[in-house]
Amino acid sequence: MNFAAKPSLQWMNAFALAVATTGLTACVTINIYFPAAAAEKAADKVIDEIWQTPAGQSPASVPGPAPQESDVPAATPAVSPSVNQESAP
Amino acid sequence: MTLSINTTYQWLMQLQLFKRDYYHIFKRMIFVVVASMVSIQAHAAADLDVNTPAVAAVKASMQSRHQRLSPHYQSGAVGLTEDGFVAVRDAGLVPLSQRSALAALVKDENADRARLYQGIAAANGHPEWEGEIQRTFAQRWIDRAQSGWPVQRDGQWVRK
Numbered sequence: 589m590n591f592a593a594k595p596s597l598q599w600m601n602a603f604a605l606a607v608a609t610t611g612l613t614a615c616v617t618i619n620i621y622f623p624a625a626a627a628e629k630a631a632d633k634v635i636d637e638i639w640q641t642p643a644g645q646s647p648a649s650v651p652g653p654a655p656q657e658s659d660v661p662a663a664t665p666a667v668s669p670s671v672n673q674e675s676a677p
Numbered sequence: 678m679t680l681s682i683n684t685t686y687q688w689l690m691q692l693q694l695f696k697r698d699y700y701h702i703f704k705r706m707i708f709v710v711v712a713s714m715v716s717i718q719a720h721a722a723a724d725l726d727v728n729t730p731a732v733a734a735v736k737a738s739m740q741s742r743h744q745r746l747s748p749h750y751q752s753g754a755v756g757l758t759e760d761g762f763v764a765v766r767d768a769g770l771v772p773l774s775q776r777s778a779l780a781a782l783v784k785d786e787n788a789d790r791a792r793l794y795q796g797i798a799a800a801n802g803h804p805e806w807e808g809e810i811q812r813t814f815a816q817r818w819i820d821r822a823q824s825g826w827p828v829q830r831d832g833q834w835v836r837k
Contacts, residue, residue, distance in 0.1 A: 598692075602692075622803075624809075626724050629724060629725075630724060635814075638743055639743055640740065
């Protein structure tokens, strides 16, 4: 047949096209990944603004009075003893 | 069978002719696609935009509300949930007369938080990122909470 020899070339082209399409699709897939690190940075910035915490200072590092309170037994029940009960889930 | 091979061959021949005639157009299209992907990639690597007017308005609203919410975090009446919202943890810590006001405060805060997550996703051209942004915020609210504030872990309230 006349076209018996040609299809191999044609199939190669088709194959190349398929590879190129797959490659492009893969690139697009990578692009829609969620930028987790950037989101975390953005979240920190927004939280700093809303909670008015100075940048770079973690509010968690400020020692709150709550941990000390939980060690104190019921000798001074004036403040709010019910707060302590929740510390042990 | 022969017919189908023949048809396929004809189709491929047409494709070949098309490629020959429109090769320069193809080349340009591929260049544009690659260039746009590179720019999208560069954009994705940069910071997320959190300064659109809508997001700024939500931030300002949440900032002023925080002054009223903060005492409730400290008392333990309100806590930070695992899914990036706030919830009344123990209404008993608040006088009866103030409980409905507290419920409204929490409701408004959660509405603003939903708007914040949605707004940041939209501002960056990916509304479908809302869930991921919410999860990121959920983690960061809890990580940055002051010690003593109630936070939710594995469905349980703990004091940080």
